[in-house]
Amino acid sequence: MQKFCHFASKNIYKWPNIIDPSAVISVNAVLGTGIFVGKTAIVNADVRIGNCSIINTGAIVEHECDIGAFTHISVNTTLCGQVAVGDYSFIGAGSTVIQGIKIGSNVIIGAGSVVLRDVEDGEIAVGVIK
Ligand SMILES: CC(C)(COP(=O)(O)OP(=O)(O)OC[C@H]1O[C@@H](n2cnc3c(N)ncnc32)[C@H](O)[C@@H]1OP(=O)(O)O)[C@@H](O)C(=O)NCCC(=O)NCCS
16 A cells, blocks of 8 residues: 555655635645645644645644655644654544654554654554543
8 A cells, every 4th residue: 555655646646735715724834735734723823744644633733743745633733833744643532642752654643642752654643642
């Protein structure tokens, strides 16, 4: 699946971005292609979002966050400033990631989590992650 996604995005398709009109995207944010931003989501200044990622309904991506490709920031999640998330990662609904945290690639963070430390590639973590 990952190989297909990369092949499709690099070689065949120029995916459009789908951004709900109620979302607020900073003029300083840098968006790739194939991105979905849901209703009332906020993408703040100097955020970078990689190709084919999802910023779902009501999510807040604060200043200078760096989101990889094919990553899903679920509904009502808050990424505080300068958080980095790798590729193919999933941050569950209603989670909070405090400022400056680095989350790797292929990570799953369970719904309602509070992330207080860095998370390694491939890790699955839930709850208060410290
Ligand atoms: C993390 C998650 C992927 C794990 O799913 P799973 O592998 O099927 O895990 P299980 O449901 O078998 O749960 C395993 C254990 O983890 C616990 N657990 C699962 N998710 C949890 C969570 N988010 N927070 C705290 N504990 C959790 C379960 O209670 C269970 O504990 P137990 O072994 O003591 O009974 C899933 O629970 C989850 O949070 N998904 C996110 C859903 C979501 O955000 N959707 C948004 C769509 S926009």
